[in-house]
Amino acid sequence: MSLSAFISYLKLEKNYSQHTIKAYERDLVTFSDFCREQHDEQDMVTVAYPLIRNWIVHLSEQGVSNRSINRKISSLQAYYKFLLKVGDITVSPLIKHRALKTSKKVEVPFSEMEMETILSEIPFGDDFEGCRDKLIIELLYATGMRRAELVNLKVSDVDLSSGLLKVLGKRNKERIIPFLPSTAQQIKTYLDKRTRLEKISDSHHLILTKEGLKIYETLVYRTINKYFSLVSPKVKKSPHILRHTFATHLLNRGADLNSVKELLGHSSLASTQVYTHNSIAELKKVHQKAHPRNKK
Known part of the structure; x- marks a missing residue:
């Protein structure tokens, strides 16, 4: 075959x-x-x-x-x-293969302070690219969507009046994600700048390059790396870390695992549970601080 x-x-x-x-x-x-x-x-x-x-x-x-x-x-x-x-083979040559051992991959999310600094204090600029770059970060953090989902997001997928957007995830599974009023305002600001572009070759997709074309995944990665290098000493700065940050911050503030699973578009809880490590660490801090038997 x-x-x-x-x-x-x-x-x-x-x-x-x-x-x-x-x-x-x-x-x-x-x-x-x-x-x-x-x-x-x-x-x-x-x-x-x-x-x-x-x-x-x-x-x-x-x-x-x-x-x-x-x-x-x-x-x-x-x-x-x-x-x-x-039916081209009867036995896989990998039937007895065992995966190589790997060290456990620990991904450290951005802190709430780092996110607040990025979105409230860092100057993005008032031009089209500045508004677009801030929207990229705002959407990734506010919705937890994947980089590819952001790239493929269409204007028609966003409902500003209801504060909801539609995402086409892995295996073409659709999900609806709510977004915050601050995100809605950033979208409106961006769309206003977008209408002033000299040429729009792709009118369907929401986030465009300054040439009016659909953005690409490398541009999203570079944007995240550029701005977070200004506020964070963390080695890894990527769109996936923002997704990780979204999930961790929700769990830290009391969101239940099933809700976070639905927001992330995971097919099973096992995929979502990798994000609970940091929230458990936060719970331990709260427990130790609040429990009357903890002697200071």
Whole structure:
């Protein structure tokens, strides 16, 4: 079965995002090239596990982290699972594979003070780009949406009168997210600046470049990194950390896990529970401070 058939399966049946599909395709092409160049083996369908193990060693020697290697192997596992499904193979070569050990990834959210400083004290500028950059940060923090969801947000998805917006998440699942009056005001300010652009080539998407085109994911990342470098010493400054911050701050202030799960668009509570680490730390502080048996 060709790689193109697998890619079509991911797109049409699994409803994966274009970003995810490209990642799968990139991993599989890289493995196919390794098979051909290093071992004169061109057909991924018939490979045995020792060849995959050699690829793992090769990646490790190139300095690829265990976490990244595990992700690449996950792409292979999905491919061989598909081959099993269509009957091209009877046993996956990865049936006995065990993932490489990785250190626990700790993502530190921004503090409430850092968020307040960014949104209330940092000068963004009164031009189109300044208003747009502030809106990017405001929307990510106020709604917890993913970077790709922000990029694809349309003008028609935002209802200013009701304070709700519609997001198309992973696997084309829609969800409705409320936003704050401050966010609504920032959207109005941005839209006013947007109408003054010389040219708007994309009138459907909400957030545009100064050339009037749909923004792209790298621009969102650069925006977050640029402004948070002014207020935060944290090493990692990314759109995902803002999503992490959104969830953590809600949980710290008493939001229940199921509500946060719905807002984030997670399919299971297990995905949301990774954000409870910081809220538990906050609860411990409150407990120790308030409990009468705690001797100071």
